[in-house]
Amino acid sequence: MTNPAQERATRLASLPFQTTEAISSRPIGAFFRSVKEIVAHRELLDLLIRRELKSRYKDSALGFLWSLVKPLTMLVIYFVFIGQILGAARGVPEFAIFVFAGLTLWGLFSEIIASGTGSIVGNAGLIKKVYLPREIFPLASVGSAIFNFLVQFVVLVGATVVLGQVPFSADIVYVPLGVIVVLIYGIALALLLSALNVYLRDIQYLVEVFILLFFWASPIVYSWSYVVDAAQRTGYVWLMEIYLWNPITVAMLAFQKGMWTAGSRDNVMGQDAAGADIVVQAQPWPVDLNLRLLIAALIGLVLVWICQRVFSRLQGNFAQEI
Amino acid sequence: MVAKKSPVRPDVIRVNDVSKRFVIRKDKSLKERIVNFGRSSKHKDDFWALRDVDFTIQAGTTVGLLGANGSGKSTLLKVIGGIIQPNTGSIERRGRLAALLELGAGFHPDLTGRENVFLNGSILGLSRKQTEEYFDSIVEFSEIEEFIDTQVKFYSSGMYVRLAFAIAVHVDPDVLLVDEVLAVGDERFQEKCMAKIREFQKEGRTIVLVSHSSAQVEDLCSRAVVLSHGNVIFDGDTKGGIEALRASFDQ
Numbered sequence: 085m086t087n088p089a090q091e092r093a094t095r096l097a098s099l100p101f102q103t104t105e106a107i108s109s110r111p112i113g114a115f116f117r118s119v120k121e122i123v124a125h126r127e128l129l130d131l132l133i134r135r136e137l138k139s140r141y142k143d144s145a146l147g148f149l150w151s152l153v154k155p156l157t158m159l160v161i162y163f164v165f166i167g168q169i170l171g172a173a174r175g176v177p178e179f180a181i182f183v184f185a186g187l188t189l190w191g192l193f194s195e196i197i198a199s200g201t202g203s204i205v206g207n208a209g210l211i212k213k214v215y216l217p218r219e220i221f222p223l224a225s226v227g228s229a230i231f232n233f234l235v236q237f238v239v240l241v242g243a244t245v246v247l248g249q250v251p252f253s254a255d256i257v258y259v260p261l262g263v264i265v266v267l268i269y270g271i272a273l274a275l276l277l278s279a280l281n282v283y284l285r286d287i288q289y290l291v292e293v294f295i296l297l298f299f300w301a302s303p304i305v306y307s308w309s310y311v312v313d314a315a316q317r318t319g320y321v322w323l324m325e326i327y328l329w330n331p332i333t334v335a336m337l338a339f340q341k342g343m344w345t346a347g348s349r350d351n352v353m354g355q356d357a358a359g360a361d362i363v364v365q366a367q368p369w370p371v372d373l374n375l376r377l378l379i380a381a382l383i384g385l386v387l388v389w390i391c392q393r394v395f396s397r398l399q400g401n402f403a404q405e406i
Numbered sequence: 407m408v409a410k411k412s413p414v415r416p417d418v419i420r421v422n423d424v425s426k427r428f429v430i431r432k433d434k435s436l437k438e439r440i441v442n443f444g445r446s447s448k449h450k451d452d453f454w455a456l457r458d459v460d461f462t463i464q465a466g467t468t469v470g471l472l473g474a475n476g477s478g479k480s481t482l483l484k485v486i487g488g489i490i491q492p493n494t495g496s497i498e499r500r501g502r503l504a505a506l507l508e509l510g511a512g513f514h515p516d517l518t519g520r521e522n523v524f525l526n527g528s529i530l531g532l533s534r535k536q537t538e539e540y541f542d543s544i545v546e547f548s549e550i551e552e553f554i555d556t557q558v559k560f561y562s563s564g565m566y567v568r569l570a571f572a573i574a575v576h577v578d579p580d581v582l583l584v585d586e587v588l589a590v591g592d593e594r595f596q597e598k599c600m601a602k603i604r605e606f607q608k609e610g611r612t613i614v615l616v617s618h619s620s621a622q623v624e625d626l627c628s629r630a631v632v633l634s635h636g637n638v639i640f641d642g643d644t645k646g647g648i649e650a651l652r653a654s655f656d657q
Contacts (some may be wrong), residue, residue: 089610093465096580097416101498104488128528135525139516213512214529215488340635400491403484404428 106400115389118396121217129220133227136199140228151232152239155191159184166305175350175364176307178249178344181240185343186304187238189336193266194295195229200274201281201291206406218399220391222274226267233263240343255342261377262339269331270383276391279398282405302333303340307347312368328370331380339378341369414463417498418581418612419486424495424540426456426481426636455481456492457636465501465580466610468603470617470627470644478636480618483583488616499619501580501612504530506570515559519550519569522558540576548572549595565592575602576622582606585616600626620648 122129141147162183167173176182203221206212211218244250249261281287303311315324327333340347347367354362370376429452455478463469471479484490486497487505495502512529513522525542527537545554548568550561558566567590574582588599603626606613617623623630623644630647632654640650 087610089466089608092580092610093416096418096465099500101420102488104485104497104499106492106494106496127533128525131525131528135514135521142516169478180494207514209514210512210529211489213489213507214526215503216529239519278556403490 093214101348114396115314115392116394118217118219122219122223125217125220128216129224129227130371132220132224133231136224136228148235152185155184155187155236155275156239158187162187162305170271172310174353175310176347177353177364178247178346180246181244181249182307182340182344182347184240184243184362185340186232186302188240188303189262189266189339190299190304190332191236192233193270193332194227194299195232195269196226196267196274196390197277197291199225199229200270201277201288203274204278204282204402205285205288205406211242211406212403218402219275219395223271225278226271226274229269230279244343249345251343251345253345253348255345255348256343258373258377259342259346260336261381262335262342263385264338265331265335265338265377268381268388269335272384272387274390275388275395279395279402282400282402298330301327301335304336308337308340308365308369309365309367328376331384334373334376337369337373338360341367341373413501415466417462418465418501419463419614420498421459421461421482421497422498424456424459424482424485424491424492424497425454426478426485427431427452427493428455435462453504454636456485458495459633459636459638459639460495461631461638461641463612463614465612466607467629468607468613468627470615470630470647471633472617472630472647473633474651474655477633477654479633480507480585481636482615482633483491483585487583490634499581502531502578503581503583504574504577505583505585506567507583507585513558513566513570516557518557519561520556522569523554523573526573529575530579532577544569544572544576547576547598564592564595568595571599575606579611581612581614583614586618588617588622589619598600620651622645624648637644 096156130222137148141150144150146153159180163173163180167176167179167183173179200222203225204218207221211221277287311324311327315321315327348369349366351364352361353364356362459478459482471482473479481490483505484507485492486499487503487507488497488499489505489507512526514525517525520541523541524534524537528534532540545551548565548571550565550568553561553565558569561569567588571588571591582603588596591599603613607626613626615623615627627644630642630644630650631638632642632647632650633655639654640647645652
């Protein structure tokens with residue numbers, strides 16, 4: 085006959101030890117160990133994502149509809165004021181779809197960065213009391229941002245149907261590619277910034293400023309042809325090259341190429357005083373867009389690895405520093 | 407406690423030469439750091455919270471961690487629980503580990519008690535289904551039925567600890583880390599906890615307890631580890647431990 089204590093002892097004796105070391109000396113093995121650990125906690129990740137979504141609009145009557153109010157307001161602002169009044173729409177066919185596509189993808193990136201940065205500090209209560217792979221918190225922010233992105237994406241697809249611009253073309257494959265590149269960079273930056281923010285709270289304010297700034301560094305409100313025009317007009321063609329080094333720009337161009345079919349053909353946009361058609365040429369999409377996407381993704385993956393290593397170095401003192 | 411006469415007692419926790427240094431920075435903002443750049447050693451203090459701590463805990467033992475305030479007990483418990491990483495050395499542990507550190511067991515203040523039970527269950531490695539099974543029993547043990555759908559930020563510290571303890575003891579832990587939390591509950595709840603801890607001991611679970619109450623340690627523990635300024639100054643029976651603790655106060 086065995087008693088429960090003995091049974092437990094026998095079971096424990098057969099279990100392997102889990103080790104917490106000061107700092108692991110094998111960076112690649114440690115990375116995959118962390119990934120494995122996160123995968124083992126996927127149910128918890130799911131719970132945290134739900135919690136983040138639920139608690140954000142808790143006790144509000146409209147609930148998650150609020151997550152649509154901000155992008156739609158931005159759409160109205162950019163469509164009416166920048167597009168019609170300032171005249172950006174004159175050179176951009178189907179300006180509404182163009183702007184909303186850009187805002188949707190940018191919203192994914194900026195939400196990941198903004199909420200990811202605060203994710204560790206915001207979960208101090210858990211981090212101080214229990215052991216978890218801490219990467220889960222920034223990843224939960226990524227998860228809830230993806231959810232909001234999908235909601236907006238459905239609206240965007242609805243808009244293309246209503247406006248008769250359904251993106252039926254081979255270019256549609258660019259849409260997931262653009263999203264993947266944004267996710268890679270979002271995850272890398274969320275990991276890095278969330279960890280740094282624990283030690284230096286200025287990061288979260290700095291991030292807000294950078295989000296404002298980088299919004300204009302990608303073709304969201306103005307189209308890519310404006311950048312090409314400006315570069316050729318002023319003679320600074322190399323600036324165009326620098327502009328394309330921004331991985332978010334590359335992802336944005338891919339996403340727009342997929343979703344905004346009007347950009348890939350010549351459009352007649354009204355007539356001038358003499359009665360001749362004003363033709364807006366198709367977007368001069370960068371010829372090496374595929375290669376650029378691939379390079380951006382590969383560099384991004386290396387960046388994810390580096391940021392995860394930095395994160396795991398810094399996380400040892402999270403419980404103390406928060 | 408009379409030790410169980412089981413012949414095999416596998417190690418569940420091994421603390422190997424662990425040291426932990428804390429750095430306390432006095433300047434937190436970017437401005438201050440830039441202004442003080444290069445002179446930064448003046449603006450931070452460091453001290454060793456743990457120094458070359460090395461011991462092993464066998465399954466089924468109840469270990470009391472003793473020491474004056476600031477001697478490193480809570481830090482040691484957090485290092486054992488994996489919540490903070492040591493600077494040098496390593497910790498090995500096995501089996502399911504539940505920790506009750508200071509106030510609360512890792513609750514999210516904005517969530518209700520119910521949601522926190524599921525969150526915590528998941529953190530401690532239960533599936534949703536398992537948590538559902540235990541749920542009624544957790545609520546019953548905590549005796550806070552009426553408040554289970556209230557956000558935990560509105561809980562009193564007693565309610566907080568009740569729920570935390572109830573979860574921790576229901577997840578079938580092999581190792582339970584307890585940090586002085588029991589002092590918060592009322593007398594009746596404390597008795598209930600003690601009864602639960604005794605039951606745990608009978609079931610061969612391992613308990614590591616931080617306590618300032620010598621009586622409690624003497625009553626529950628089979629072994630005492632005394633810390634002073636981050637060093638282990640005594641490791642042995644509880645009687646000797648309490649004496650060593652008293653002696654360390656007089657230093």
